[in-house]
Amino acid sequence: MISATLNQVAHNGQPKRSTYSGDFVLEVDQVTKAFPGVIALDNVSLRIRPGSVHVLMGENGAGKSTLMKIISGLYQPDSGTLRLRGETVQLNSPLAAQRAGIAMIHQELLLMNSMTVAENIWIGREPRNRFGVIDHSQMQRQTEALLQRLKLNLDAESEIQSLSMANRQMVEIAKAVSLEADVLIMDESTSSLTETEVEHLFAIVNDLRASGIGIVYITHKMNELFAIADEFTVFRDGKYVATHPASGITREAIIKLMVGREISQMFPKQPVALGEVVLSVDQLGLDGVFANVSFDLRAGEILGFAGLVGSGRSNVAETLFGITPATHGTIKLKGQPCVIDCAGTAIRHRLAMLTEDRKETGCFLPLNILENMQIVALQQGYSQHGVVREAAVEQACHNMAQQLRVKTPNLYECIENLSGGNQQKVLICRWLLTQPDILILDEPTRGIDVGAKAEIHRLIVELARTGVAIIMISSELPEVLGMSDRIVVMHEGQVTGIVDAASADQVTIMSLAAR
Template structure:
């Protein structure tokens, strides 16, 4: 289904747009752009340039202003000051449609598909093909979608409803939709945040094809290995300001991190050598009909159990079953040696379970509510007495947790939808930590989070484990799984393939199991 492009993508062709090029060497130029929101200066006199036939990686911590600038380029926001030039000519985009019609397409960090519509309908929405009677020609749309998906080597049925797809499959549909516009400038905001290494290699092959066609690509990511695999140039933002631009082949991970955070991160993953405590959670032969079966493991206090696997392996389904979102059809769960039947999340929370879901937009955030209201959601019932909410105590708790997790927000009254993706994620993690869980389940805990914030969260996870909390961590990033876990459980197509101790867990052995091969 997928084609690997690691080798070809990592060997970048010479940059287009040199001094010997035509009159306008840049597809896109950003000059002196500033943008402010109430209480926040999101962008302060920044600049950017994109050459044809090249990939520009835009790097920076959460809140650095990357997504804000991309939304200005895509016509979602209007700048307060500054100029945008496209193919050498000044442009003003009053809407996303105007940007699209001018040749700028964007893949957003948060997926924007309609779940109750088919893949074909999502891709061509607003551009539906009509027949002679001026009615939507579904057969023609299906044919064009099939041709597009085949060209991109995406093995999906155009008539499949998007709501039935996994997060990774939806991400690939978003990519196909953006490519379908045949735009000259393609903005990719965290396109690999929800896909596995196999799909990442597939995406890189698509990017290589687009680069060869002379497209200019702005690529936003927090994953260092991706930058050095596909980028020609790297631009860095920090706290809304432009820091600099360099060729990717002139940098390394340490120099890039230093530019991003203004300091060195000497160790991304904290040392984990403290002994584990008593047996806390036991899962025996857990199954959910048609999804996964035969999952068994033990989890001790103070232990981090990583769960790895490719798309469709059932990792998230296991977490949701343990938390009671989808009650098991077979098997047993023991807490402190006592069997429990986790029938719903409310019961799970009462028993000391917490689950940070993989998709904060669909199943985590209340986007129209404030940071305070989102954080206090899980503990609110404990702060109600005589019909009143003890708001002062709740605020103190939330303020303390914001400081502990370094959530960047002008105030707790700020609408959480205006925060960067990483700060939203930290606010959701704060919500669950305020419940004082005994078993913390983290599904993609650093999705869309910058390297500095990742290091903070890794240290926090290690600290929580050292204090006796049991942690289950699901991640598509193998370095993260290997760097944080005491043991790694690997799944393949709903089957538990094996568990590796920290000392024996390597990327090769994990991928061997994740591909459906038993332990030698």
């Protein structure tokens, strides 16, 4: 059983399980938290039952992540109380939360890239010999036992930087399970996983629930709520809205609770008269990664890219943008051959790219919103003789932030303090300020709530209407089908088909992606 790892991975005997039998293992009562210029949480409450999965939903900026950081000891509430197993607690640090029996899997992975799987799982808790020295052999055995019982096909000695995003996510899950917690918080844990990996994760979650763990599960995906939740709570604009059993409620009713309004059209794709071919790719390849990729992209077209994790979709995008220059094939821009050897070359040719991982390759976390937004556009008409026209660029950033409804008190707020969805909006603003002809969007709505998704979808359609050519990579098949004109499907570094979205369905795409 997977649950055998909960409290005993390297010792003999039966695992220790959560024994709390009260109504609620975790109670959040009237908690408030404010930051300069914004109230992130306004007297919110939450009740988590032992042996249950409680889904927490709400738009980006609703306060979900702030509350989870309070529960996990990263933030301190301004007012309100936390009760764990019926007793009032003060969690002054993440370590205090862990020792109290709370573990959290963060949406933005908190792993040390140069360390191994084993070192990441047991960091700060390494087994030691009688001389106080880390016992690497023991740590290896503990890790292998944990991975085996979780049925994770990972090498304990692999460095994190060598793993795919999906496998890094699995390491975070293994690390959290190893903490032997009574409360487990999972924040968008399926964002990097394939359908098969999601099923595996749900098997782990079901086993954790059966062992008595109280699980807080944050997601924006409705199908996950209905698949795994016992009950759910909705926050909106930092306030508690409602708690409801997961059964007996419709998708539409949940969306209305989240956004305070009905969203009648999630995919507002409209026919656009396509222009000239602006990008032509012929037999493009990158040694050992992908090969023989060919397609044309027209002005005003939304060209979707679909495929399972590891299919090469993001690698093609990075090659087009010069991050990993091609080793084979040709790229033509408006009919003219072009060698894109770095991102700077791509930008000069009016290409822009929103990367898949906003934390690792998108946001400059120590900088503020203005600095993050303007960093590429400074040489795009906002400087003269080496002098930046600060007022002009700040006004342009302000206008763009308003257009995309970035929730922030001002542009001088540190981007690290924003929700994941608002960070994503800032990055989209960054690239729109360059006025690109070709916009590459790699997972543009990953970790984005349903309301923000609709806004970004409308923005993509509007950009296409103005003639911008768009490549959109997405792991969500309804999004690819609903937003694209055509879809390029990839499998193991090869294009297996290019289909018209209007005549395709999920079965068609999956049959090409999994062949």
